[in-house]
Amino acid sequence: MSFKGEDLSVSQEWSNVYVSPDLTLKEREQSKQLREELRARKASGEKDLYIKFGRIVPRPPRLLNSTIDLDKPDIILLVEVIPKALKAPVLSPRLQIPNYTSYTNFDPDAPLQNSTRGIIIYITDSLNSKEVSFTTEFQEQLWVKIELLNYSYLLIGTIYRSPSTDPNVSISKLCCVFKEVLESRPPYLLIAGDFNLPGIDWSDDNFSGNSYEQEFYDTVQECVLFQHVNEPTRFRPGSSPHVLDLVLTNEENIVKSIKYSSGLGLSDHLCLNITLSCSPITINQSSDVLSYNFNKRDYMKLKSLLNETAWLTELQDLNVFQSWNFFMQRFKSAMECSIPRYHKPQCRKLPYTNHKVIDLKHKKETLWKRFRRTGNHLDHLRFTEVRNSLRPLTRDLRSKFEMRIAKEVKTNPKAFWRYVNSKVRVKPSIPTLVDESLNDTEAATDEGKAEMLNKFFTSTFTRESMDNIPEFQDCDFVTSLNGI
Structure with a gap:
């Protein structure tokens, strides 16, 4: 034997x-x-x-740690983190990554269920984040909200749909999840994960004939979501590559680029390195502007601080620019000591507002504060009356303003496009440029893009030969130029 x-x-x-x-x-x-x-x-x-x-x-390092050290991502989305045959608890210490906050859709310290494959979202500690839940039942889902500037936020959802489940039931529940998420009207939405829908060809909108694939595609279109993955994400010997991992957003320009790299460990799925164009709020950072509060200034202290400097002695050997920089440095230092600062909220004035709207808004805020202080029913009625009169007024002013700039679009196109761009939440940027003349060299940074564009523009210029420069002969003028 x-x-x-x-x-x-x-x-x-x-x-x-x-x-x-x-x-x-x-x-x-x-x-x-x-x-x-x-x-x-x-x-x-x-x-x-x-x-x-x-x-x-x-020994090579763990692939996830090496990826973190190399790319330094702010957000990490992982699906199928639990092996199929694992019965014992995963234990939360094994899932911790230094300087990251982890969110899971399972309890790492509890016995595992056979149907759970596990989702983990890692958010760097420098970002303000918290977990969000929805009522629609779908087992493999996880949602996290990240605060952005200007009182906005990014909602990130990670989905895993197991191929062993009934596709008609799971897709129907998943579509309900999408609709519930969109009803909350998130300013920025990113949904990524393994959907296991190989029959959908996202490049030309073809289907394999399954009804659940048509239902999922129709839901994506109905929710006005944009799908950004255009290359196969899963490779396995003996089968053709498929697009199983999807990246869906509610804004087309929020995804600047997607890089496809080899999978972690023995996974046959690729890793997607996604670059987003949004500005998050970091820890100890506020979306308000720190402004001077001149109502509480101390001008006598400011004057005494400025008098402490011997200006004639300090400025006598400096030129104009050095003198100006020296004065501004001392003046700003004195202002910081004598004028307090406060957080001023960033409020953008709408182009169609007038004095009547501003007065009604102030009156509404005043009545609301009075109602919260007193709780009187009459104060609430006064607040409701002003609020109900303000909303129709702003809608009417906006309608008239939009109609006016639409009529003047040919004579004043700048006003039209200024208003359109103010409504766009994600500003389009120049994508990664490729120079075909230099073996498809890519330019991803701003400096590289500027150099590549400058090289292309200069290549269109006419290069004059400097060998045969004509010689000018002296000419005798009979008359002179007396005036212009």
Whole structure:
């Protein structure tokens, strides 16, 4: 009877026995020397070493950690984090990453369910984030909200739809989740994950004929979502590549670029490196503007601080620019000590507002504060009356303003496009440029794009030959130019 080495190692009787491959005498001697060298190097303090192909090499780092060290992402979305055969708890310490806050759709310290594959979202600690839940039942979903500037936020959802579930039921529930999320009207929405819908060809909107694929595609169109993945994300030997991982957003220009790289570990799915064009609020950062509060200024202190400087002595050896910089430095330092600052909310004035609208808004805020202070029913009626009169007024002014700029679009196009751009939440940017003349060299940074565009523009200029420059001959003028 024959046994494999892995079968013998399970037995307690053979646990300390190493079964080596069939080697020649010379190969055994070399292997023995390598093992002795490996023990000696580990004893001297070297770590993460192992024997590979007859050489002692450093053990490669964990792929996720190496990806974090290389790319330094702010957000990490992972699906299928639990192996299928795993029964014991994952344990939360094993899921922690330094300087990241983790969110999961399962309890890592509880016994696992067979149907759960697990989703994890990592958010860097420098961002303000919190988990969000929705009422629609769909097991493999996880939602996190990240605060952005100007009192906005980015809602991130990670989805995993198992191919072993009933597609008609799971897709129907998933479509209900999408509709519920859109009803909350998030300013910025990003949905990513493994949807396992290989029958949809997103490049030309073709389907394999399944009704659930048509239902999912129609829901994406109905919710006005944009799908950004245009390359296969899953490769497996013996089967054709498919687009199983999707990236959906409610704004087309929020995704600046997507880079496709090899998967983590033994996964046959690619990693998607997504660059977003939005400005998050970092820790200890406010969306308000820090302004001077001149109502609480101390001009006498400001004057005394400025008098402490011997201006004639300090400025006598400086030129104009140096004198100006020196004065502004001292003046700003004195202002910081004598004029307090406060957080001024950033409020954008609408182009169609007038004094009547501003007065009604102030009156509404005043009545609301009075009602909250007193709780009187009459104060609430006064607030409701002003609020109900303000809303129709703003709608009428906006309608008239839009009609006017639409009529004047040919004579005043700048006003039209200024208003249109003010309604766009994501500003379009120049994408990554590719120079075909230099072996498809890419320019992703602003400096690289400027250099590539400058090189292209200068290539269209006419280059005059400097070899044959004509010589000008002196001419005798009979009359002179007396005036213009």
